[in-house]
Structures are given as structure tokens and as C-alpha cells.
Amino acid sequence: xxxxxxxxxxxxxxxxxxxxxxxxxxxxxxxxxxxxxxxxxxxxxxxxxxxxxxxxxxxxxxxxxxxxxxxxxxxxxxxxxxxxxxxxxxxxxxxxxxxxxxxxxxxxxxxxxxxxxxxxxxxxxxxxxxxxxxxxxxxxxxxxxxxxxxxxxxxxxxxxxxxxxxxxxxxxxxxxxxxxxxxxxxxxxxxxxxxxxxxxxxxxxxxxxxxxxxxxxxxxxxxxxxxxxxxxxxxxxxxxxxxxxxxxxxxxxxxxxxxxxxxxxxxxxxxxxxxxxxxxxxxxxxxxxxxxxxxxxxxxxxxxxxxxxxxxxxxxxxxxxxxxxxxxxxxxxxxxxxxxxxxxxxxxxxxxxx
Amino acid sequence: xxxxxxxxxxxxxxxxxxxxxxxxxxxxxxxxxxxxxxxxxxxxxxxxxxxx
Amino acid sequence: xxxxxxxxxxxxxxxxxxxxxxxxxxxxxxxxxxxxxxxxxxxxxxxxxxxxxxxxxxxxxxxxxxxxxxxxxxxxxxxxxxxxxxxxxxxxxxxxxxxxxxxxxxxxxxxxxxxxxxxxxxxxxxxxxxxxxxxxxxxxxxxxxxxxxxxxxxxxxxxxxxxxxxxxxxxxxxxxxxxxxxxxxx
Numbered sequence: 001x002x003x004x005x006x007x008x009x010x011x012x013x014x015x016x017x018x019x020x021x022x023x024x025x026x027x028x029x030x031x032x033x034x035x036x037x038x039x040x041x042x043x044x045x046x047x048x049x050x051x052x053x054x055x056x057x058x059x060x061x062x063x064x065x066x067x068x069x070x071x072x073x074x075x076x077x078x079x080x081x082x083x084x085x086x087x088x089x090x091x092x093x094x095x096x097x098x099x100x101x102x103x104x105x106x107x108x109x110x111x112x113x114x115x116x117x118x119x120x121x122x123x124x125x126x127x128x129x130x131x132x133x134x135x136x137x138x139x140x141x142x143x144x145x146x147x148x149x150x151x152x153x154x155x156x157x158x159x160x161x162x163x164x165x166x167x168x169x170x171x172x173x174x175x176x177x178x179x180x181x182x183x184x185x186x187x188x189x190x191x192x193x194x195x196x197x198x199x200x201x202x203x204x205x206x207x208x209x210x211x212x213x214x215x216x217x218x219x220x221x222x223x224x225x226x227x228x229x230x231x232x233x234x235x236x237x238x239x240x241x242x243x244x245x246x247x248x249x250x251x252x253x254x255x256x257x258x259x260x261x262x263x264x265x266x267x268x269x270x271x272x273x274x275x276x277x278x279x280x281x282x283x284x285x286x287x288x289x290x291x292x293x294x295x296x297x298x299x300x301x302x303x304x305x306x307x308x309x310x311x312x313x314x315x316x317x318x319x320x321x322x323x324x325x326x327x328x329x330x331x332x333x334x335x336x337x338x339x340x341x342x343x344x345x346x347x348x349x350x351x352x353x354x
Numbered sequence: 355x356x357x358x359x360x361x362x363x364x365x366x367x368x369x370x371x372x373x374x375x376x377x378x379x380x381x382x383x384x385x386x387x388x389x390x391x392x393x394x395x396x397x398x399x400x401x402x403x404x405x406x
Numbered sequence: 407x408x409x410x411x412x413x414x415x416x417x418x419x420x421x422x423x424x425x426x427x428x429x430x431x432x433x434x435x436x437x438x439x440x441x442x443x444x445x446x447x448x449x450x451x452x453x454x455x456x457x458x459x460x461x462x463x464x465x466x467x468x469x470x471x472x473x474x475x476x477x478x479x480x481x482x483x484x485x486x487x488x489x490x491x492x493x494x495x496x497x498x499x500x501x502x503x504x505x506x507x508x509x510x511x512x513x514x515x516x517x518x519x520x521x522x523x524x525x526x527x528x529x530x531x532x533x534x535x536x537x538x539x540x541x542x543x544x545x546x547x548x549x550x551x552x553x554x555x556x557x558x559x560x561x562x563x564x565x566x567x568x569x570x571x572x573x574x575x576x577x578x579x580x581x582x583x584x585x586x587x588x589x590x591x592x
Contacts, residue, residue: 005438006447008461008501008543012401044402048540049531058561065565069573075585151588177588218588231565235558242557245447245549249557250438253431253564260568271586284383314402315394323390330386347379 024262054246076224092193416577503546
């Protein structure tokens with residue numbers, strides 16, 4: 001146990017390092033900051049709510065930098081896309097925070113926040129899961145026909161719709177191989193930033209699907225590019241939280257020590273898999289986070305009397321991180337086996353690079 | 355392990371049970387979920403009991 | 407570039423950035439453990455009240471209230487409370503301010519002659535569906551604004567140095583990470 005003088009709690013160092021490590025793997029792989037997992041976990045460890053958010057945001061900024069550098073090496077960042085989106089993201093975050101403050105003044109912030117989390121995450125899960133399963137099936141058919149399915153396949157028609165919007169200026173994103181109106185990119189930034197600011201998260205779980213299904217970037221590029229946004233939005237959030245005194249730097253350091261290794265594994269793991277594998281992990285993280293939010297919402301709505309709801313929310317938060325981490329590591333293990341010609345389940349073959 | 359066992363064309367004893375479990379995506383999902391919640395329960399029991 | 411020279415560069419890269427990361431970590435830990443960071447955090451009072459060390463109030467209850475001696479000076483030691491006005495520098499070792507209106511209400515703390523009796527040191531609050539203990543710690547305080555900049559510099563330096571250290575490590579081991587060839591089939 002370590003005595004965090006500023007946060008005013010004693011918490012086990014190993015748990016903080018574990019959280020940093022697991023969320024580092026997940027974040028590096030699917031391009032999220034992991035705030036929707038980390039903040040509840042820190043509250044469970046005893047950190048006050050405002051401190052949990054501040055510590056999480058600050059560690060996300062640092063971890064985001066580590067992941068971004070590795071993704072840059074892998075060629076997963078489209079800088080044109082990233083830099084065009086930043087202004088929209090910042091504006092969206094500021095708007096989201098102001099709307100949150102408005103609901104706080106009405107005394108409705110807690111319930112509205114949880115309800116919005118449930119609706120947004122469940123909708124994203126549904127769309128991502130359905131589209132990814134369709135892509136997975138098509139890749140399996142291509143595999144059976146002896147044709148290479150390529151690194152990415154996606155079946156949504158939305159990107160073509162948004163790419164056909166003729167509003168100038170038109171931007172050429174060379175790495176993503178996308179030609180699209182700048183206003184589409186800015187709008188994606190504003191909407192995802194608004195949701196992020198309102199929900200108090202980094203926004204990766206909204207931005208990655210938006211980049212894939214609205215802008216038409218490949219999943220790998222969506223992940224890498226989103227991490228650049230997270231460095232900026234996380235950095236801005238961390239600055240604000242630090243000024244408010246919501247950050248205990250020792251907690252941040254412990255989490256970063258785990259995140260250093262986790263972010264490396266997660267980022268490098270993307271080179272072993274195809275796009276649908278990343279989208280599957282993203283959709284699983286969304287549905288598990290939705291269950292956690294539903295339980296916390298039910299706990300609040302029942303007047304905090306049904307204690308087992310709170311207990312299950314704790315279990316779900318910790319179990320979710322471990323599950324996603326294990327799935328990612330096992331995909332890498334399967335990929336290496338497949339490359340060596342060893343047995344892997346049929347459903348894995350189209351998801352990994354051989 | 356024989357060459358046939360290595361590439362999965364011939365199932366051997368325990369391996370066939372493992373392979374059957376891994377062969378379905380949902381089966382694998384449930385398997386990992388069980389382990390994960392086991393780990394969560396262990397973390398709760400060791401460190402967080404009484405404080406939640 | 408030959409494999410040997412790229413491994414050599416990897417070693418230099420790894421060692422240099424590992425040294426930078428270690429320096430940043432040691433500097434941060436020293437600032438934390440010496441209490442310097444706590445002083446930056448608990449910098450000024452944001453309202454009128456009594457500066458206290460909330461950690462000393464943990465065991466207090468209605469039956470066994472914590473009795474704080476009202477004193478003057480620039481340090482709070484043990485069960486002491488120092489009167490502060492809004493904007494005033496907080497005394498050393500204090501980490502929260504019990505506001506005047508809390509004392510006036512009399513439910514959590516009561517002023518009696520030269521002492522402040524604290525009966526309810528914390529309340530259960532809820533955030534995002536999780537309960538937590540909300541004490542007087544961090545209440546009524548203003549952090550030194552430049553702490554935000556300092557934290558950002560530390561985190562940015564740490565993120566950068568750890569990331570480059572990791573790159574150096576993989577170069578050192580001769581692990582070649584190739585750029586992914588992206589092409590979307592739809």
C-alpha cells in the first residue's frame with residue numbers, strides 16, 4: 001500500500017500498475033484512453049471522484065504519447081486527418097463541458113450522464129458488432145476462395161455518403177487514402193468532442209468508429225490518428241484538472257509505469273491483426289462498459305439501496321479490463337501460431353495476419 | 355505431438371476438448387470472460403473487501 | 407544502415423531516454439515526498455474558514471468529536487485549526503478548509519470558545535454510480551495555477567522519453583517494425 005498524500009487515500013501500488021498495464025494494452029490496440037474503465041476503477045480503489053477523473057486524464061495524456069509514437073512507427077497516423085480534427089474536437093469538448101455544468105446546476109448531472117453513456121455506448125456497440133460480423137463473414141469467404149482479404153474490409157455504406165459531400169475545402173488524407181470535405185472531419189471532431197466533454201471521457205470509443213464509418217479511414221489508421229487526438233484532448237483535460245488540484249502525480253506515475261509496457265504491447269499487437277479484429281475488441285469494450293453503466297444507473301435510481309448492484313459494477317469494471325487484455329494477447333498468440341502453420345480456430349484465420 | 359496433431363488434422367486426447375472450446379467464437383468469449391471475472395473476484399477479495 | 411549500426415543507435419537511444427525518464431521520475435518523486443507538491447496543491451484558501459489537516463479528523467464521530475485548538479501561525483500541527491480568509495496562503499500541513507457556513511450550520515463542526523469540535527469528518531457521496539467518502543480534504547482550497555503547467559511538462563517529458571526509450575529498446579533487439587500497408591476493401 002502507498003499513502004497518497006495529495007489524494008488522501010492509501011491504495012495498493014500493484015493495482016494501479018495493473019490498471020495502467022491492462023488499459024495501456026487496450027488503449028494502444030483500439031485507440032481509446034480507457035477513462036470509462038479507469039475512472040470507476042480508481043473510485044473503487046478509494047480515490048475521490050474528482051481525483052479519479054484528474055488522475056485518469058493526466059495518465060491518458062502520457063500514455064497517449066507513448067502509444068502515438070509506436071503507431072507513428074507503424075504508419076498508422078494520418079497527420080492531415082489528425083490536425084484537421086483537433087480544432088473541432090477542442091470546440092466540441094468545451095461545449096460538452098458547458099452543457100454538463102448546466103445539468104449539474106439542475107441537479108440532474110449524475111442520472112443524465114449515466115443515461116447518455118448507456119444510450120451512446122449501446123448504439124455504437126450494436127452498429128460496430130453488426131458491421132464487423134458482416135466483414136468477418138466476407139473475409140472468411142475470401143479466405144475459403146483462396147483470395148487475400150487484405151488488411152482491412154468494411155461493409156458500411158456511410159463513408160461513401162460522407163465522402164460525396166462536396167463542401168469545399170476538400171482534404172486529401174494521403175495515409176488514410178481518403179478524399180473528403182474538411183467540414184466532415186471538423187463535424188466529426190465537434191460531435192465526438194461534445195460527447196467526450198459531456199461524458200467526461202477522452203472520446204476514443206466514439207471517435208474510432210466515427211473515423212471508420214463516417215470518414216472511411218481503415219481501423220488501424222483510425223486507432224493511430226485517434227491517439228493523436230487523445231494526446232491533445234487528454235493534455236487539455238489534464239491541464240484543467242491540474243489547475244483545479246484534481247491530480248495526484250504519484251498515482252499518475254504508478255499508472256504510467258504499467259502503461260509504458262501495456263501501450264507498447266497494444267500498439268505492436270495491431271500489426272498482427274486485420275481491421276475487424278480491432279473493431280470486435282472495440283465493440284466488446286462498449287457492451288461491457290454499457291453493462292457497467294446500466295448497473296450504476298440502476299444503483300442510483302434505486303436510491304443506492306441495492307448493494308449487490310454496486311458490487312457487480314465493481315466486478316464488471318475490473319473484469320472488463322482483464323477480459324479485453326486477454327483477448328488481445330490471445331489474438332497475437334493465435335497470429336504467431338497461424339504464421340508457423342500451427343492449428344488455430346477457423347474464426348481466427350480471417351482476423352489475423354499470416 | 356505428431357505432425358497431424360500439430361496442424362490440427364488429427365485430434366489427440368485433451369487437445370480435442372480444448373479445440374472444441376476454442377472453435378466457437380462465443381465459446382472462447384465465455385471462456386475468457388470466466389477467467390477475467392475470476393481475476394476480478396480475486397482482486398476484490400485480496401484488496402477491496404470491506405471498502406466497497 | 408547495417409544491422410549492427412542500427413542496433414548500436416538503438417542502444418544509445420535506449421540509454422539516453424532511459425536516463426531522461428529516470429531523472430524526471432526521481433525529480434517528481436522527490437518533489438512529492440518532500441511535501442513541496444502538497445504545498446503547491448494546498449496553496450491558498452478559496453473561502454473564509456478554518457484551515458485544518460483533514461487526515462487528523464478521520465476517527466472523529468458524534469460521540470467522540472475531534473477537538474481542534476484554534477491557533478495562529480503558518481503551520482498546522484496535529485489537532486489544530488488556523489483561521490484563514492479568502493485568498494490567504496494556507497498554513498503548512500493543512501489540506502482543507504472548514505468553511506464558515508459549515509460551522510454556522512453546526513451539523514458537522516461547531517465553534518466553542520477557543521476550539522473547533524468536528525463531529526462529522528466525512529460524508530458518503532456518489533459519483534458516476536460509485537460511492538466514495540467525501541471529507542474536508544481538498545475543500546476550500548485553491549491550487550497554485552502553475553502546477554498545471556508543471557504537471558503537463560512532467561507528463562509530456564515522461565511520455566516522450568518512455569516512448570523513445572521503448573523505440574530504442576526494440577531497435578537494440580533488432581526487432582524491425584514495418585509500416586502497415588493500409589488498403590480498405592469495401
